[in-house]
Amino acid sequence: MWKRRAAHDREPECFHWRIVMSFLSNVIRARLQTAAQRMEQNTISILRGKLSSWGLSIPIGCLGPVVFTVSSSEVRTFSDWKREAKGRYATHNVMGGRPVLEFLGTDLQTITFTMRLSVFLGVNPANEAAKLRQLCEDGTSMPLVIGNEPVGENNWIVESIGEETQEWDNNGNILTSTLQVTLKEYVGDMIVLGGDYDLAMEGDEES
Known part of the structure; x- marks a missing residue:
């Protein structure tokens, strides 16, 4: 027969999951920022190329x-x-x-x-x-x-x-x-x- 675990016994497990979730959140945020930066750089590069081809000094x-x-x-x-x-x-x-x-x-x-x-x-x-x-x-x-x-x-x-x-x-x-x-x-x-x-x-x- 399984004994019900006390609340204080579950605290280390909860603390572990909080660390994991925080880590995953930071990874996802970093990936999104990297993707946004790449998109911004690509957009700027395309705009520079277009404006330069029109004779505008960039x-x-x-x-x-x-x-x-x-x-x-x-x-x-x-x-x-x-x-x-x-x-x-x-x-x-x-x-x-x-x-x-x-x-x-x-x-x-x-x-x-x-x-x-x-x-x-x-x-x-x-x-x-x-x-x-x-x-x-x-x-x-x-x-x-x-x-x-x-x-x-x-x-x-x-x-x-x-x-x-x-x-x-x-x-x-x-x-x-x-x-x-x-x-x-x-x-x-x-x-x-x-x-x-x-x-x-x-x-x-x-x-």
Whole structure:
């Protein structure tokens, strides 16, 4: 004859099922969000393609005032995108043993890319290069956005820009050029308290 289980004996089983149901709910919610995101991305991709075929300039991102666009009438975009992130380590020599590494933190990230600019693609190469060169010389920090999403948690500065001209017209105007752009993550100005700036810099050099 089966004995009726007490209420407190059923609590672990109920608790187990609550965990299972919560897990399943989270999985279903995550799957639905993923499906919705894919649908949104596909829709945006289709719209971009349609508008571009009609000659409308569609922004794919921006670096501050520099807007990256692609259409049948204007191309201002990049290629050879490379992003580098690395850590900072101090090396401590050990007598009779291998050096020991100490993790100091993350280093500033860098991004490099190439821009091919041409009057035959609807842009003025000289003006575009001058705009990026001015941002570099002014030390302007600005957000970098690609595909409606910010790249990284901080702003970026144009660390360097190299320009190579391929074609000129008979009046000395640039027809086609290639820019090599290097961006560096910009965290902000150093705040030193107590007048220990020299000491802080010495410690940084030793590391």
